[in-house]
Amino acid sequence: xxxxxxxxxxxxxxxxxxxxxxxxxxxxxxxxxxxxxxxxxxxxxxxxxxxxxxxxxxxxxxxxxxxxxxxxxxxxxxxxxxxxxxxxxxxx
Numbered sequence: 477x478x479x480x481x482x483x484x485x486x487x488x489x490x491x492x493x494x495x496x497x498x499x500x501x502x503x504x505x506x507x508x509x510x511x512x513x514x515x516x517x518x519x520x521x522x523x524x525x526x527x528x529x530x531x532x533x534x535x536x537x538x539x540x541x542x543x544x545x546x547x548x549x550x551x552x553x554x555x556x557x558x559x560x561x562x563x564x565x566x567x568x
Contacts, residue, residue: 477546478566480504480539484523484531499523499531501560504539521546523560534565541566 481503488497505519521544534540545562 477544479542479544481536481542481544481563482518482539483536484527486525486528488525497525499525499527499560501527501544501563521560522557523563527560527563530563534563 481501483502485500485502486498487500490496499522501521501523503519503521504516507513507515507517543562543564543566544560546558547561548556549559550556
């Protein structure tokens with residue numbers, strides 16, 4: 477899927493004895509168009525920590541159109557989270 481990415485943040489640490497290490501990707505997505513809303517909205521998506529090196533090489537002086545790949549990762553009790561596993565800038 478293609479997404480306009482605004483930026484990203486790497487978070488690593490421990491909370492209540494549980495380690496975490498992930499990337500948050502900030503993007504703009506088209507909203508569902510209906511009578512009470514129109515346009516686009518800012519969203520954030522969780523990404524795999526392995527994306528840090530490739531994201532550091534991108535110039536985020538503005539919006540960057542990227543092709544992203546996601547996968548579902550189990551969180552337990554039948555639940556899952558959609559995780560970004562690849563980010564590739566689209567050449568204009």
